[in-house]
Amino acid sequence: MDLKELYQDIILEHGKSPRNFGKCEGYNHQAKGHNPLCGDQIQIYLKVNNEKKVEDLTFEGSGCAISMASTSIMTELVKGKSFSIAKNIINAFLDMIKNAPDIKSSDLNEDQKTKIMSLSGVKQYPMRVKCATLAWHTLTSAMEGKGEEVNTEAID
Amino acid sequence: MDISEIKSQFPIFSNKVNGKPLVYLDSSNSSQKPISVLKTLDNFYKNEFSNVGRSIHSLAVNATNKFEETRTSIKTFINADSKNEIIFTKNATESINLVATTFGQQNIQKGDEILITELEHHSNYVPWHYLRETKGAIIKFAPINEDGDIIIDKFKELITKKTKIIAVTHLSNVTGTIVPIKEIVEIAHKKNIPVLVDGCQSAPHIKIDVKDLDCDFYAISCHKVYGPTGLGILYAKKKWLEKLPPYIGGGGMISEVKKDKITYAPVPEKYEAGTMPTAEVVAFNESIKFMQSIGIKNIMNHEKELTDYALEKLKKINSVNIIGNPKNKAGVISFTIKGVHPHDISTIVDEEGVAIRAGHHCCQILHQRLGLAATARASFGIYNNHEDIDILCKSIEKCRKVFNLK
Numbered sequence: 001m002d003l004k005e006l007y008q009d010i011i012l013e014h015g016k017s018p019r020n021f022g023k024c025e026g027y028n029h030q031a032k033g034h035n036p037l038c039g040d041q042i043q044i045y046l047k048v049n050n051e052k053k054v055e056d057l058t059f060e061g062s063g064c065a066i067s068m069a070s071t072s073i074m075t076e077l078v079k080g081k082s083f084s085i086a087k088n089i090i091n092a093f094l095d096m097i098k099n100a101p102d103i104k105s106s107d108l109n110e111d112q113k114t115k116i117m118s119l120s121g122v123k124q125y126p127m128r129v130k131c132a133t134l135a136w137h138t139l140t141s142a143m144e145g146k147g148e149e150v151n152t153e154a155i156d
Numbered sequence: 157m158d159i160s161e162i163k164s165q166f167p168i169f170s171n172k173v174n175g176k177p178l179v180y181l182d183s184s185n186s187s188q189k190p191i192s193v194l195k196t197l198d199n200f201y202k203n204e205f206s207n208v209g210r211s212i213h214s215l216a217v218n219a220t221n222k223f224e225e226t227r228t229s230i231k232t233f234i235n236a237d238s239k240n241e242i243i244f245t246k247n248a249t250e251s252i253n254l255v256a257t258t259f260g261q262q263n264i265q266k267g268d269e270i271l272i273t274e275l276e277h278h279s280n281y282v283p284w285h286y287l288r289e290t291k292g293a294i295i296k297f298a299p300i301n302e303d304g305d306i307i308i309d310k311f312k313e314l315i316t317k318k319t320k321i322i323a324v325t326h327l328s329n330v331t332g333t334i335v336p337i338k339e340i341v342e343i344a345h346k347k348n349i350p351v352l353v354d355g356c357q358s359a360p361h362i363k364i365d366v367k368d369l370d371c372d373f374y375a376i377s378c379h380k381v382y383g384p385t386g387l388g389i390l391y392a393k394k395k396w397l398e399k400l401p402p403y404i405g406g407g408g409m410i411s412e413v414k415k416d417k418i419t420y421a422p423v424p425e426k427y428e429a430g431t432m433p434t435a436e437v438v439a440f441n442e443s444i445k446f447m448q449s450i451g452i453k454n455i456m457n458h459e460k461e462l463t464d465y466a467l468e469k470l471k472k473i474n475s476v477n478i479i480g481n482p483k484n485k486a487g488v489i490s491f492t493i494k495g496v497h498p499h500d501i502s503t504i505v506d507e508e509g510v511a512i513r514a515g516h517h518c519c520q521i522l523h524q525r526l527g528l529a530a531t532a533r534a535s536f537g538i539y540n541n542h543e544d545i546d547i548l549c550k551s552i553e554k555c556r557k558v559f560n561l562k
Contacts, residue, residue, distance in 0.1 A: 003507055007559075012558075012559060012560065037515060039520065039523065039529045040530075041529070062529055064497035064498075065497060065500050
């Protein structure tokens with residue numbers, strides 16, 4: 001295990017200064033995510049237009065460097081995308097964290113792939129995987145509009 | 157007292173974690189086990205195993221005697237009046253649930269009040285919450301001050317004619333606050349209110365004398381007292397055990413069973429339905445002997461000295477914030493580092509072989525009161541020494557380095 005792989009500069013930087021933080025104006029979807037193991041909570045705010053495109057995506061909450069960076073990077077990558085592309089990106093991310101050696105997605109450019117791959121170090125720390133995935137599961141919940149709180153302990 | 161000799165009695169410390177010697181600072185969560193306890197568990201299963209209290213063959217008689225010897229040892233350990241006041245349970249959580257359920261069934265009506273404190277572990281809140289849900293009871297929380305001490309005047313004010321029971325921890329698993337139980341029991345008993353004490357954190361670290369405390373119920377978790385998992389203790393005054401209804405029904409807790417009537421066994425069997433964690437009870441006697449061989453005063457002195465040393469060293473590290481500053485503090489130090497989340501702290505120090513806990517430590521009410529989502533916690537056992545603290549502090553410096561803190 002190598003801490004430097006887990007705590008890459010990009011993660012520390014996003015963790016310290018998360019992007020798209022706060023409540024966006026005119027949001028029409030939202031969801032709460034909760035990791036009961038550590039008490040971390042996030043709220044995702046999503047503004048979707050008539051063409052099912054993510055016009056704005058922001059979040060509020062607190063958590064560890066991994067969860068904050070993961071959420072921040074997610075908002076950057078998904079903002080402006082259509083629902084179907086957003087879903088592909090979410091699935092590609094979850095696949096990378098759980099199974100795949102790298103990110104497989106035709107919807108991301110090389111820079112974006114590098115950014116998202118910075119989170120792959122978490123694979124070596126099984127207890128921390130949920131820190132990285134909380135936001136992505138919560139975004140799915142917000143997109144589906146079920147209004148249920150995402151609980152990391154209820155997710156495989 | 158030779159701590160390295162004591163430490164050598166714990167086989168786990170000969171292992172390495174992430175290639176480093178184990179620095180175990182999570183004893184509030186659960187303690188490690190001395191070899192005598194492990195050998196007794198092994199020997200009991202290999203050479204002495206039988207169920208207890210039922211059959212009359214030689215193995216069963218021997219097992220029953222050993223099982224009951226532990227009960228007698230616990231009686232002496234906590235200075236109870238009688239060994240029949242010692243009930244074996246699955247864990248302290250079950251001990252508290254036992255009291256909440258049976259006491260609640262008999263004594264709680266809609267609008268009755270249960271007084272607990274902001275320091276409580278979830279296991280001394282959730283069982284009472286069930287009575288709020290099922291009986292319409294009201295739960296009140298005695299507040300703490302910024303130091304983490306219960307504000308006794310406010311505590312007194314919260315007692316009303318409706319208060320039916322008070323449940324309070326002896327030692328906070330977050331702030332390390334040693335709660336003045338004797339004073340609380342005196343206040344409660346003046347108004348004829350029984351007191352349950354959650355002794356999970358106190359039992360391994362400070363002297364317990366239930367007669368002196370005069371509490372009505374005292375719950376202990378054996379795995380925190382250098383003993384096996386799967387075993388808890390409920391001390392209760394005999395009058396309560398006789399008065400309250402049984403909890404779990406089944407074999408071993410009955411006297412006579414007919415198609416239209418069942419009578420229950422006398423205490424303690426009335427509360428010990430089904431096959432108990434037999435080997436664990438037998439082995440727990442060795443945990444008590446282990447503590448007695450060191451002496452509770454020596455344990456207290458060592459852990460106090462270690463806590464003072466740790467606090468002094470931790471306070472010198474920039475951006476470390478110690479949670480609480482209670483009047484009497486045991487070897488539990490919760491802290492935060494400005495700019496580093498407790499989970500990140502735990503992951504980083506783990507690389508150095510340091511086991512601490514990060515999170516809310518099953519005390520969300522307390523964390524809400526302190527305005528914190530999570531804290532990191534180092535908690536001590538008799539096997540810890542100055543070197544452990546030094547390694548902890550070095551690994552905290554590493555957190556600061558990883559996060560580029562100045």
